[in-house]
Amino acid sequence: MREMKDSGISWINEIPRNWNVEPIKYSYRLIAGATPESTNVDFWDGDIKWITPADFKTKDVFVTGGSRNLTIEGYKSCSTSMLPIGSIVFSKRAPIGTVAITADKLCTNQGCLGLVEKSGRVLNKFYFYVISIYGEVFNLYGSGTTFKEISANTFANIKLPMPPIQEQKSIVGFLDAKCAEIDALSADIQTQIDTLEQYKRSVITEAVTKGLNPDVEMKDSGLKWIGKIPSSWNVMPNKYLMKKKKVICPVYNGEDILSLTMKGVIVRDLDAGGKMPTSFDGYQRLEPGNLLMCLFDIDVTPRCIGLIKQEGLSSPAYSQFELNDMGNAKYYCYYYTMLDNDKTLLHLAKNLRHSLTEDQLGAISVIVPPVQEQKRIAKFLDAKCEEIDKVIAAKIEQLALIDEYKKSLIYEYVTGKKEVSAI
16 A cells, blocks of 8 residues: 555545645646627637537536637637647636536637646646546635636646656546446436436326327327327317416515426525526516416427416516316426427417417417316326336436446545556
């Protein structure tokens, strides 16, 4: 067992006696990014690759480009700089700590820092591994009110482990092999999760459009996105089934703020940060048992439908609908979830914001099973989806454990707690 010494840094702890800890700036030149004027069409959609923190993830290791490119005019108009292939890119805000290696020449926006090796004593892949496990540490160095950001100067002065270059190479070779095995296992579990999610979608689609009796007589619904339905079911415009309800709360008095999410209509954590209005005055009151819909930006909104399960307030931009005695809210939440999964109604949203007015929604025809059958379908789907969700949750927990194991493995080797054999 090799001799160890105190690194003097709490989150690194002991390191081998022949290792050092050094500020990042001793080995890397830090390159800041920038953004051209967004409204100038001559600056965009050229051949120069340009990335933001949204364009790369640590788990992908490499980044080849972003969602938009710059023209030469756009590049020259701002203070961004090209990074060589093999450079490290670090996200210094939104979020802090994401890291990748450039697989092509590119430049970045101001949310990124480029790390270009200058000392000849470091291996970029080694420091990719080091930086990848310290996201929480880098977050502690961040500051700001709207969002946290770590300054280039602060980041440059953070100290990281510095083994001899040959040992860096041995550690990288070992971690590349081990992480490939771990990533393959994670990918397999993620595939299982994706399959279960797709299975849940198919169960919802089958139940809400065909009912629970496989032997029932069917008829054409006349709706191309639905196909055949049981012969006892009806089809009618939405406006005969539900009506919009909006009651404004003029003065906010501490009520729960509800948000429409992939997990349903949930209470928003007001202490979690993110975009907030200056006031919740003028928000609308929500009533349990109604549907909450987002009828704007349908193409980019992850979930446009939810069932309201408790009282609270939400943005007046959302649309609340109350069903009459022909409709069961749970059933129609499943029905519109089915349509939202594939954004089926998007082709009916013809304006620039891909939105529907309440009148347009009201004119869209929906299937209407007998209300007691709606309740039976909703009860069946509640039980079935809960069963599937439990399996998915268990697999997500497996992924979290595997990710923690991977971080722990990387930590043990990049800080020298464990030694690669035959170095």
